[in-house]
Amino acid sequence: MEQPVLADHPGRVGSRRPRARFGKALAPYLLSLPAGLWLLILFLIPLVVMLSLSLQTCNNATGACVMTWHWGEFWQQLSLYHGQFLNSFYYAGAATIIDLLISFPIAYWIAFYGGNKKNFFLLMLLVPFFVSFIIRTVVWQFILSDQGIILGGLKNAHLLPQSFHVLATGYAVVAGLAYNYLPFTALPLYVAIERIDRRILDAAYDLYATKRDAFLRIILPLTVPGLFAAFLLTFIPQLGDYVNQQVLGGTSNTMIGTVIQNAFLVNLDYAGGSALSAILLAIALIGIFAYSRLLGSRAIEDFL
Amino acid sequence: MNEHSGPDPEQPGMDPSIWRGLSMPRMSRRQILKSAGTGAGAVGIGAFLAACGVSGTKVTGGKVSKTGVGSASWWKKQPVTKTVNFANWPYYIDVVSGKHLTLDHFTSQTGIAVNYTEPINNNLPFYAKIRPSLEAKQPTGYDIIVMTNNSPPLGYLINFGWLVPLDQSMMVNFDKYAGPLIKNPSWDPGNKFTMAWQSGWTAIGYNSSVIKNPGDSVGILFDKKYAGRVGMMSDPQELGSLGLLAIGVEPATSTESDWAKAAKKLQQQKNDGIVRSYYDQSYIDHLKNGDIVVSQAWSGDIFQADLNSKYRDLKLLIPVEGGMFWTDNMCIPQGAANPKAAMMLMDYFYQPGIQAVVEYYNDYVCPVPAAKQELLNPTGWTATALKQMKPEIGLPPSVTANAPTVFPTPEYIKNSRNYYQYKSQEELNAWNNLFLPIIQGA
Structure with a gap:
């Protein structure tokens, strides 16, 4: 007898319904809370700190930074280091193009001819990357050194002049960047090529398309979003890379990442380093924005 | 990047220069560092954030108050503790088969254990690491740190009153043996806060x-x-x-x-x-x-x-x-737990016989000119120590003794x-x- 009374209690029923609806409305937000917190704590807060620091004036004796709205910092840093920004663009751009040219055939081959060994080939592509980034880069320093296994041999065979060197040049930096970021290009490309419906190709051949036609008019257009995703994933991190430049580069090809790293860690110039980072970030964001306008944001979501 | 400056297991064999960027002389010690991949003295995010919000520190101009830390009455109250934490630059003290003879000798003489570490790779980043502690009036964990006079942090430490003024009465060997190049130097008149460790050109x-x-x-x-x-x-x-x-x-x-x-x-x-x-x-x-x-x-x-x-x-x-x-200077940061033991250790290195052993390894400019005689005609403990080191060093101590870059001639000093x-x-x-x-x- 007691139970129905409780169940029919008007207050209880009345309060349960709205609560249930409220919870339902909140569910998506609650479910995305971990991701949201992640973004807030690890991205937004540092970003705000960095942006505000770039407008502060810091004293590295006391470590005190005072907000002075010093917009001039941006122009000063830009005027001191615009060349290093340009270097970053040249090198990252060149390395990305090389990566795209190398990884397209690789991805194409694995997707179309990998058969049941696709996963094995993908693993092979990634195996070198089980080794630390730094070690791989330092090994390149060893391989490319003036009297190293490649140049030394060529020089001893008198195929190259003694003064020839690759290290401490922009070429070495581009080579290092291209090598280190290759999987970031190859994997999105592979995904894009792999998901092409083979029946479309069959249809094309039925309609007397040559292999070349089929590639240019079906495969390439269908992989364009993958190409752009690969471009972004490779180009943006390369833009801020400083390890390759420091290990393989010389004095006249400093990239902006090196300048930022030194500003923060060696010279304790937090304001200057923040301003440079902010400029780099702004440039990268403009690039992403332009890209998403050109190809639609769905294309990014599909491949990132 | 790595926060601590010790060898990083992730980067064996890596040229430390990659991380260090602007580096200081001591790091080239016998190129041993070549193989000891070292993370730069990176500023951790904690230090970095702390650096953002701090509003400033009062400049005391390095004055010593009558009764405060570093005054004669304060020093009188300090007990002699059984340990001392010495933070130095890498490869900057005598080493024989992994042991520091001078430090062991100090321990056997005084019963004070020396916790010798090498966390300093670069003045500014190291300063950025200890600054938050100093600012909060917390101990840094070090009793002796070594700062170079050619870099701003030494001046900062003095100006903010973050160094313990030395007990002048405990500088017996220093007063007796310190060389003219580093006694009463321009960066620390009267050696109120510092004693030189080594110098160089x-x-x-x-x-x-x-x-x-x-x-x-x-x-x-x-x-x-x-x-x-x-x-x-x-x-x-x-x-x-x-x-x-x-x-x-x-x-x-x-x-x-x-x-x-x-x-x-x-x-x-x-x-x-x-x-x-x-x-x-x-x-x-x-x-x-x-x-x-x-x-x-x-x-x-x-x-x-x-x-x-x-x-x-x-x-x-x-x-x-x-x-x-340039001169690297030993000093005692505020909050040091063992100031008296630190004073004893610092002054200990000004004995010619002790300094000779350090110098035989180091070959930078010796702060104790009398160490030259000890290198040429070693006696007692010094002779044993030098003999023990010779197989690893190779050349006899007299080479060090006669080097104008270790014991400078007047011409070197003039320039x-x-x-x-x-x-x-x-x-x-x-x-x-x-x-x-x-x-x-x-």
């Missing part, structure tokens, strides 16, 4: 088999004859000072307009293709393997290289314009120049904004 190293007639001037670094085979240093302080010497200005008394002229001269040197590279301590390897034939160089490195018959051609030139003279001391943050920024873009060229 930043001068010119050259390969005498290629350069027969080096002349006596810094002009050799700007000589087009050696285009592409000249090394310069990547530390803005070192590079800028050399530039100032080259335009005939005393770095210590230079002005901002002089700096601009020096920067122009250095930029020209780079544009002319004379500079092969801006090096940290790795210059010595490039000097050895012939990539460069002349370079800015630290005195101890050239001496070290000379010990090996293969590199006997490397010579040190202290130009008439002057060699930049020593001091670094510019920045008076404000703006000055430091101005200096860096002139010289860093040359080093980090595009």
Whole structure:
């Protein structure tokens, strides 16, 4: 007898319904809370700190930074280091193009001819990357050194002049960047090529398309979003890379990442380093924005 | 990046220069560091955030209060503790089969255990690490730290009152044996806060088999004859000072307009293709393997290289314009738990017999001139220690004793120049904004 009374209690029923609806409305937000917190704590807060620091004036004796709205910092840093920004663009751009040219055939081959060994080939592509980034880069320093296994041999065979060197040049930096970021290009490309419906190709051949036609008019257009995703994933991190430049580069090809790293860690110039980072970030964001306008944001979501 | 400066297991065999960037002389100690991959003294995010919000610290100008920390009555109350934490630069003290003889001897004499660590790779980043503790009046965990006089942090520490004024009554050996170069120095008049650990010159190293007639001037670094085979240093302080010497200005008394002229001269040197590279301590390897034939160089490195018959051609030139003279200074940070033991240890190193052992390993400029006699005619403990070290060092102690770069002749002393001391943050920024873009060229 007691139970129905409780169940029919008007207050209880009345309060349960709205609560249930409220919870339902909140569910998506609650479910995305971990991701949201992640973004807030690890991205937004540092970003705000960095942006505000770039407008502060810091004293590295006391470590005190005072907000002075010093917009001039941006122009000063830009005027001191615009060349290093340009270097970053040249090198990252060149390395990305090389990566795209190398990884397209690789991805194409694995997707179309990998058969049941696709996963094995993908693993092979990634195996070198089980080794630390730094070690791989330092090994390149060893391989490319003036009297190293490649140049030394060529020089001893008198195929190259003694003064020839690759290290401490922009070429070495581009080579290092291209090598280190290759999987970031190859994997999105592979995904894009792999998901092409083979029946479309069959249809094309039925309609007397040559292999070349089929590639240019079906495969390439269908992989364009993958190409752009690969471009972004490779180009943006390369833009801020400083390890390759420091290990393989010389004095006249400093990239902006090196300048930022030194500003923060060696010279304790937090304001200057923040301003440079902010400029780099702004440039990268403009690039992403332009890209998403050109190809639609769905294309990014599909491949990132 | 790694927060601590010890060897990083992730990066074995890596040239530490990659991380360190602007580095300091001691790091080239016997090139051992070559193999000890080292994370730069990176500023952790904690220190970094702390750095953002702090509103400022009162400048005390290094005055000692009558009864406060460091006063005679304060020192009287300090007990002699059984341990002391000594933070130094890597490879800067005698080592024989992994043991520091001088420190062991100190422990056996006094019963005070020395916790010797090597966390200092670079002045500014190390300062950034201990600053939050000092600011919060917390112990840094160190009783003795070693700071270079050519870098701003030593001045900061003194000005903010973050160093414990030394107990002058405990500096018995120092008063008796300290050399004129480091006694009562300009950066710490009266040795109120510091005692020198070692000193050295930043001068010119050259390969005498290629350069027969080096002349006596810094002009050799700007000589087009050696285009592409000249090394310069990547530390803005070192590079800028050399530039100032080259335009005939005393770095210590230079002005901002002089700096601009020096920067122009250095930029020209780079544009002319004379500079092969801006090096940290790795210059010595490039000097050895012939990539460069002349370079800015630290005195101890050239001496070290000379010990090996293969590199006997490397010579040190202290130009008439002057060699930049720097000193690393021991000091006691505020909040040190064992100040009395620290005083005892610091003064202990000023015994000629002890210093001789350190110097036999180090080969930088010895703060104790009397150590020369101990190296030539060692007695007692010193003789045993030197004998124990000889197989690892190779050459006899007399070589160290007779080196003018260890026990400088009057001529060397005359040509020593001091670094510019920045008076404000703006000055430091101005200096860096002139010289860093040359080093980090595009």
